[in-house]
Amino acid sequence: xxxxxxxxxxxxxxxxxxxxxxxxxxxxxxxxxxxxxxxxxxxxxxxxxxxxxxxxxxxxxxxxxxxxxxxxxxxxxxxxxxxxxxxxxxxxxxxxxxxxxxxxxxxxxxxxxxxxxxxxxxxxxxxxxxxxxxxxxxxxxxxxxxxxxxxxxxxxxxxxxxxxxxxxxxxxxxxxxxxxxxxxxxxxxxxxxxxxxxxxxxxxxxxxxxxxxxxxxxxxxxxxxxxxxxxxxxxxxxxxxxxxxxxxxxxxxxxxxxxxxxxxxxxxxxxxxxxxxxxxxxxxxxxxxxxxxxxxxxxxxxxxxxxxxxxxxxxxxxxxxxxxxxxxxxxxxxxxxxxxxxxxxxxxxxxxxxxxxxxxxxxxxxxxxxxxxxxx
Ligand code: SF4
Numbered sequence: 001x002x003x004x005x006x007x008x009x010x011x012x013x014x015x016x017x018x019x020x021x022x023x024x025x026x027x028x029x030x031x032x033x034x035x036x037x038x039x040x041x042x043x044x045x046x047x048x049x050x051x052x053x054x055x056x057x058x059x060x061x062x063x064x065x066x067x068x069x070x071x072x073x074x075x076x077x078x079x080x081x082x083x084x085x086x087x088x089x090x091x092x093x094x095x096x097x098x099x100x101x102x103x104x105x106x107x108x109x110x111x112x113x114x115x116x117x118x119x120x121x122x123x124x125x126x127x128x129x130x131x132x133x134x135x136x137x138x139x140x141x142x143x144x145x146x147x148x149x150x151x152x153x154x155x156x157x158x159x160x161x162x163x164x165x166x167x168x169x170x171x172x173x174x175x176x177x178x179x180x181x182x183x184x185x186x187x188x189x190x191x192x193x194x195x196x197x198x199x200x201x202x203x204x205x206x207x208x209x210x211x212x213x214x215x216x217x218x219x220x221x222x223x224x225x226x227x228x229x230x231x232x233x234x235x236x237x238x239x240x241x242x243x244x245x246x247x248x249x250x251x252x253x254x255x256x257x258x259x260x261x262x263x264x265x266x267x268x269x270x271x272x273x274x275x276x277x278x279x280x281x282x283x284x285x286x287x288x289x290x291x292x293x294x295x296x297x298x299x300x301x302x303x304x305x306x307x308x309x310x311x312x313x314x315x316x317x318x319x320x321x322x323x324x325x326x327x328x329x330x331x332x333x334x335x336x337x338x339x340x341x342x343x344x345x346x347x348x349x350x351x352x353x354x355x356x357x358x359x360x361x362x363x364x365x366x367x368x369x370x371x372x373x374x375x376x
Contacts, residue, residue, distance in 0.1 A: 072134040089134050093334040095141035096129065098122050098157070102146040104175050105215030106201075107286045108244055108279040110359070113145055123153050130160050139169040148178035158191045169195050171238075176200040176226035177219060185229040197236035197266065200227060204247045205257030213246050213286075231264045238267040245288040248296065255300035259307045268304055270297060271332075272315035275360035283362070290320040291366035298322035317356065318349040319368050333357060343369050 072089035087094055099122050102113035140161070147154055161168055176198070179185045185192075200223065203213035210220035230237060239262060241247070241254060251270070258268055272290055273279055279286060290297075297313070302324065304311040313325060314332035321329060331354045339358035344350050347369035356363055 074129060074132060086129060087133060088336075091335060092139075093141070093336070094137075095143045096126055096157070097143055097145075098126060098147040098154070099145035099149055101149055102144060102175075103149065103177065103216065104146065104219060106203075106242075106278065107213055107215060107246075107282045108242060108273050108277075110274040110277045110279060111145075112277045119150055119153070123150060123157070126157055127160060130157075130164060133164075135164075137165055137168060139171065142170060142172040144173070146175055146178075147172055148174050148184075151178075151184075152187060155188060155191055158188075158194075158196070162191075162194055167195070169197075171197050171199060173199045175214065175219065175223060176230070177222040179226035179229045180222035182229050185226070185233060189233050192230065192233045192235040197238055198230060199238040199240050199269075200230075201240040201242060202227075202254070202258070202262075203242070203244075204250060205254045206250065209246050209250070213242075213244065227262060227265070237265045238269055239265045240269050240271055242271045242273060243288070243290070243293055243297065244273060244286045246286065248288050248293040251293065251296040251300035252303060255303040259304065259309060263309070266310060268309055268311045269330075269332075270300065270311070270313050270316075272313075272320075274315070274337075274357045275362050276357070280361045287362070289364050289366060290316055291364060294320065294322050298325050301325045301328050315354055315357070317353045317367065319347070319370055320364055320366050330354060341367075343367075345369075346371055348372055 072087075073085060074087035099119055100111075100114045100116070101118060102109075105113070142157070150157070158170065161170060179188075201214075202223065203210040204220075207220035210223070211217050214220075214223075227237065227239075239258060241251070243251065247254065255268075258265065273287070275283075275287070297316075298321070301311050301313060305328070311328060312330050312332075313321065313328045314330050316329065318326060318329060329352075331352065333354050333356075337357055337359055338355040340350060340353075340355045344353070344355070347353070349370055356367070
């Protein structure tokens with residue numbers, strides 16, 4: 001695996017985009033005069049993409065990136081010579097992906113975990129990546145898999161980020177179970193007080209439903225303990241409820257449970273599903289059309305808002321929501337995953353709508369353009 005930063009400012013190579021990295025995989029800056037023998041270049045020119053590594057020339061298909069690459073983007077080349085865009089400088093949705101492993105098996109997981117232990121690989125990769133990221137990053141997400149499987153190495157990743165970017169805001173996704181042990185949470189105490197938040201899913205107020213959805217018996221108790229332990233260090237917590245066939249009828253009860261038992265969370269996000277991965281495999285068990293829960297979602301949102309809790313709705317468009325919660329809908333889908341089908345073009349709300357996941361294999365039957373705000 002090698003990574004490198006796109007640089008198209010080099011005047012020696014006209015308008016071509018250059019991807020540079022050292023053969024040992026650690027970036028040390030672009031210099032065509034100094035240390036050329038240690039660098040590999042991918043040149044994009046006249047639709048002809050060439051990777052030049054001293055005497056060796058490799059041709060790579062960069063078509064998917066040619067319109068997008070700008071200086072500061074970071075590419076990863078894997079052992080099969082496949083290129084991935086690891087960091088998009090112009091994007092607001094960049095994340096550090098720390099592992100494909102997870103200790104839950106959520107029924108609607110959009111990115112099914114693997115059983116392969118990739119922690120050492122991603123730890124090294126992430127350290128190298130942080131080293132070459134642009135210096136003007138304000139925020140970044142941290143995700144997996146389950147990032148806390150790294151244990152104390154996750155602290156090292158956080159420290160590296162805060163060292164390089166003292167004012168950065170980090171948003172980490174976790175199932176929270178790691179923090180059920182106070183000794184684990186305690187190790188993170190210096191980090192947790194920094195400018196960061198942890199997004200943790202609570203699948204239900206009823207433990208058996210939570211465990212069923214997470215695919216892990218006992219996970220409800222661990223996640224709840226984790227939430228309390230994190231709260232004891234004043235961690236900023238975003239509680240996430242992914243709405244599905246198992247929990248949608250209890251959304252008002254879940255809102256009451258949160259208000260009574262988890263009033264310290266900073267934000268509650270109700271989320272529509274991305275219908276890919278396990279969500280497709282488990283469709284019968286997990287899929288419910290958002291039109292079925294419009295009313296109960298509106299009640300849950302209204303409850304939490306009325307109780308002065310900070311609440312939002314992610315991944316659910318206007319046409320699938322009650323007008324009473326329009327103010328809570330967020331443009332939450334990552335920009336590279338959004339689609340607006342043709343019929344959205346005539347919709348009054350297209351500018352503010354989150355749109356649909358272009359990755360979803362199936363969609364709601366209730367999507368329809370709203371031609372006038374008075375015609376809801
Ligand atoms: S029709 Fe399209 S733009 Fe309008 S609310 Fe639905 S998804 Fe959004």
